[in-house]
Amino acid sequence: MTDVLLLHGGVGSDSTINPKLDGFASEAFNGDSLDSAVMAVSLMEDDESFNAGTGSVMRIDGSIQMDASVMVPGKFGAVISIERVRNPIIVAREVMEKSPHVIIAGDGATRFARMMGHQDYDPSTEKARMRLQKVLEELKGHPSDEERSRLFMLSISREAHDTVGAVARIGGMFAAAVSTGGSSPMMRGRVGDCPIPGSGIFAGENGAVVATGIGEEIIRRHLCFSIYSRIGKEPLQKIMDEEISKFGAIAVGAIAVSRDEFAHSANKDMATGFHLR
Ligand code: ASP
Numbered sequence: 001m002t003d004v005l006l007l008h009g010g011v012g013s014d015s016t017i018n019p020k021l022d023g024f025a026s027e028a029f030n031g032d033s034l035d036s037a038v039m040a041v042s043l044m045e046d047d048e049s050f051n052a053g054t055g056s057v058m059r060i061d062g063s064i065q066m067d068a069s070v071m072v073p074g075k076f077g078a079v080i081s082i083e084r085v086r087n088p089i090i091v092a093r094e095v096m097e098k099s100p101h102v103i104i105a106g107d108g109a110t111r112f113a114r115m116m117g118h119q120d121y122d123p124s125t126e127k128a129r130m131r132l133q134k135v136l137e138e139l140k141g142h143p144s145d146e147e148r149s150r151l152f153m154l155s156i157s158r159e160a161h162d163t164v165g166a167v168a169r170i171g172g173m174f175a176a177a178v179s180t181g182g183s184s185p186m187m188r189g190r191v192g193d194c195p196i197p198g199s200g201i202f203a204g205e206n207g208a209v210v211a212t213g214i215g216e217e218i219i220r221r222h223l224c225f226s227i228y229s230r231i232g233k234e235p236l237q238k239i240m241d242e243e244i245s246k247f248g249a250i251a252v253g254a255i256a257v258s259r260d261e262f263a264h265s266a267n268k269d270m271a272t273g274f275h276l277r
Helices: 015-028 033-045 088-098 106-115 126-138 145-154 215-220 223-228 236-245
Strands: 004-011 066-072 075-082 103-105 164-170 173-180 201-204 207-213 252-258 262-266 270-276
Touching: 004 015, 004 033, 004 252, 004 262, 015 033, 015 270, 033 066, 033 088, 033 164, 033 173, 066 088, 066 201, 075 088, 075 106, 088 106, 088 173, 103 106, 164 207, 164 252, 173 201, 173 207, 201 223, 207 215, 207 223, 223 236, 223 252, 236 252, 236 262, 262 270
Parallel strands: 004 207, 075 103
Antiparallel strands: 004 164, 004 270, 066 075, 066 173, 164 173, 201 207, 207 252, 252 262
């Protein structure tokens, strides 16, 4: 059985960057499946062209709150709405391995990160500021928070872009890792699919899956467990294409590894990269 590390750069990302993701996959292919998946995601968090870590999108109040999670069979760790850290994925791994909890949220997540030695870090970028500006322009004429929120709730042009994820099968062991700044526009405190096991991430004895796209829809359909629960019954590519097609025009994608296969599927362009050994 070949070892494999497979990455995605988010549904809506441009597949012309596949060679860059292949490079990240080969650089991150070090150690076991969890080490490799976490390393791959942290490389993408550090690249500001992705919506994770540095480069994360801003909420409508201008804040940046990030979600990240890791999973191996029987173990899970996540941070929700963490702020001012460089690598949420490393904190998620620390939640799994060094805390008695599985999920830590909000200021508790940021405090936990500081306890683990993560320095205060500003992940904002010019690109994120310009994107927020565009959202605020769309909301112009609705100046109160209440009105903005109402308009936002009714909305509109939800976009999901450039979230990052990785799945690995190394030495027969599976791992999954995913990190995001969220979708846009988005209220402070909104939580997407990435830190919800079975929705944006799943890993078990038969494989590992991570998703990208409009998190609310992915949560409603627990996409990753829907894919995982069919593994072994049909070809992986067929399972993934069928599960993704259920979302119609709602932007969604996923990557997965099973004992003998690996595959990706998305209903829009989605950058991917991989490394085999
Ligand atoms: N799934 C992410 C979220 O809804 C966004 C994305 O994949 O781009 O938070």
